[in-house]
Amino acid sequence: MVAHIGSVNSSSAFPHGADGSAGDPLAPPGSSGLSRTGHTVVAVCLGFILFFGCFNNLLVLFVFARFRSLWTPINVVLLNISASDMLVCVFGTPFSFASSLYGRWLLGQHGCEWYGFANSLF
Secondary structure, rough: OOOOOOOOOHHHHHOOOOOOOOOOOOOOOOOOOOHHHHHHHHHHHHHHHHHHHHHHHHHHHHHHHOOHHHHHHHHHHHHHHHHHHHHHHHHHHHHHHHHHOOOOOOOHHHHHHHHHHHHOOO
8 A cells, every 4th residue: 555645835834934933034124123223232341342443452452562562472462363354244243233134134145155254264
């Protein structure tokens, strides 16, 4: 005896994602889960991170450049971390900040790839 099992349309059988959310990962760009206020709060937080991250890391780089006696092996590791964080602040955070201001990703597929690459590299 042969039983034929038909296919199940997963979108109608399981309207929620695997984690229980109703969001579709392939939804159009304008269908964000955050409200306008939520995007503004995220933009303000990212603005603080951008400003203070750049300022503090520039300060660390300046102190290391000014005082050569700080160039011990462990401090050079800290200098490397500071330089890496500075690069993330310069090449990664502005994209997130601008996208949060407008409530959507602004730079398309290539910008998304650059954003992921820059944050992973630095």
